[in-house]
Amino acid sequence: MISLQQLHFHYRKAQPVLKDVNLSLQPGRIYGLLGKNGAGKSSLLYQFCGLLFPISGQCRVMGYEPAKRQPAFLQQVYLLPESFHLPDMNIAQYLRLFAPFYPSFDHEAFKRHIVAFEIPDGQSLQALSHGEQKKVLISFALATRAKVLLMDEPTNGLDIPSKRQFRKVIAGCLEPDQCMIISTHQVKDLDSLIDEVLILEDHGILLQESVARITEKLSFRQVMSLEESEAPIYSEGSLKGYVVVAVNRQAEHSRLDMEMFFNAVMVEKEKIVSLFQQ
Structure with missing residues (x-):
């Protein structure tokens, strides 16, 4: 189209x-x-x-x-x-x-x-x-x-x-x-x-991915401490601990947090782009 x-x-x-x-x-x-x-x-x-x-x-x-x-x-x-x-x-x-x-x-x-x-x-x-x-x-x-x-x-x-x-x-x-x-x-x-x-x-398209593929490759979750999440790619502190973006190694289902995803891409561009090139 x-x-x-x-x-x-x-x-x-x-x-x-x-x-x-x-x-x-x-x-x-x-x-x-x-x-x-x-x-x-x-x-x-x-x-x-x-x-x-x-x-x-x-x-x-x-x-x-x-x-x-x-x-x-x-x-x-x-x-x-x-x-x-x-x-x-x-x-x-x-x-x-x-x-x-x-x-x-x-x-x-x-x-x-x-x-x-x-x-x-x-x-x-x-x-x-x-x-x-x-x-x-x-x-x-x-x-x-x-x-x-x-x-x-x-x-x-x-x-x-x-x-x-x-x-x-x-x-x-x-x-x-x-x-x-x-x-x-x-x-x-x-x-x-x-x-x-x-x-x-x-000046160009850094990433174009479906929500389904993003949540297949990455997990988005809330944890009390970073030790609860295996080597997160990106994390932000919150009132209830941390919100993390991590590689989805266990094929778990999580809901896309688009703000966290965008922030993660901006901070860890090479890691995330390479993940979607696999």
Whole structure:
């Protein structure tokens, strides 16, 4: 569905943001895109939707070149940006103006999401709080039924109940022919949603692994002392001892802690990357 081959991108004469990136993403999956500030996460999302263009290499999405911005392509891609400005109109007016751009827009699904997020009806969008505005855009994004859904920090600005509702809504709406990519620093908000983890580092994809393979190779657990865990790759102190990431030698089942995994990769990059190359 999405294919990058030797993609290279930089801003004017600056250092490369993305360098020789090769990537293949499939439908029916939710990808978590992780990386430090400035790693190029937003730039990568903008390549997928045609807002930024490769300097060299190739980017193809659903068989299209995003840079050409053909109407048939734009109808099937939706980007929820981190920063946005909504016009001074109510939700019904917003739908009348923007929903026609998406032939598969599902008005009933939009209504369900708005109700689930407890968005007040009839108010001007500008009268809503930032978090409420974001929930309107999330609802709109999902209702487009676009084949490629791109979300840049979607949980920023959401309160705790809204984050829980976000996870519930996302988990129940992805279709087999859709691909969703969520870029975030709020990794704990996405632990239960993600099918595959992408980590950007040094201008490229450092790691691309499914959650199933990560938990097959590594175990995530809480221990009272480090002696309880055989040579952990990475550990962090907690109120109840330590949280550790260790090689899963006993084929035990543990739940992915995506924040711990990302921190472990950043600190013990060579050890973890080599583990997944075996």
